């Protein structure tokens with residue numbers, strides 16, 4: 001009798017310590033440990049992570065009614081949850097995103113954004129979560145059949161994108177027309193205002209699928225890495241994002257999000 005009482009007491013003490021230890025080992029800054037806090041049940045102090053993006057870039061970010069959807073939106077939501085918070089999407093012009101990151105208007109930029117040496121002078125990038133390829137869209141039956149044929153032709157691009165930068169470098173600014181959205185460049189192509197559009201391959205496929213009479217040239221203009229842009233001095237967040245990305249890659253979350261939006265051919 002006495003022995004069982006002592007045993008019960010010892011067990012109770014051990015359990016108390018166990019609970020204390022469990023609480024003590026869940027530091028807020030450990031992203032990998034926050035699996036319990038989901039968007040449905042955020043902690044009181046849950047952080048709202050603001051993502052700067054340009055939601056006109058299917059399948060990475062676009063709007064379905066009032067809702068923001070796409071690969072980047074879902075990956076960012078998963079990252080925010082891993083970090084014990086929730087995601088807020090802040091929609092803006094693509095060429096404003098890096099400024100918004102550096103002015104602290106958003107916590108990070110995620111917009112199918114390519115890592116480039118020039119951008120690395122302004123922001124840090126996370127590890128890459130996807131690959132993009134610059135593609136060329138032309139009208140069906142166009143005389144443009146290769147990259148060389150683009151010389152002297154009118155090229156439409158989205159302002160401030162790598163497609164814009166490469167087209168300007170390779171073919172000359174006077175031949176390049178910049179549009180606020182990729183979709184507007186595609187409308188210009190349909191209307192005959194430009195002869196070709198240079199844009200990332202997955203949005204290119206989405207735009208061609210939505211518009212009759214367009215086709216994508218069988219050429220890869222440039223292969224690129226997409227990553228998340230973070231303010232240079234915000235290395236804690238960069239580390240947290242990279243840890244979350246690593247965990248979400250390891251458990252298959254990233255692959256399944258990408259597979260949901262990009263069907264294998």
Ligand code: ARG
Pocket residue numbers: 053054055056057061094111112113114115132158160161162163200224
């Ligand atoms: N990958 C290209 C770049 O980084 C285009 C990205 C455009 N993204 C967007 N959400 N509009 O320049």
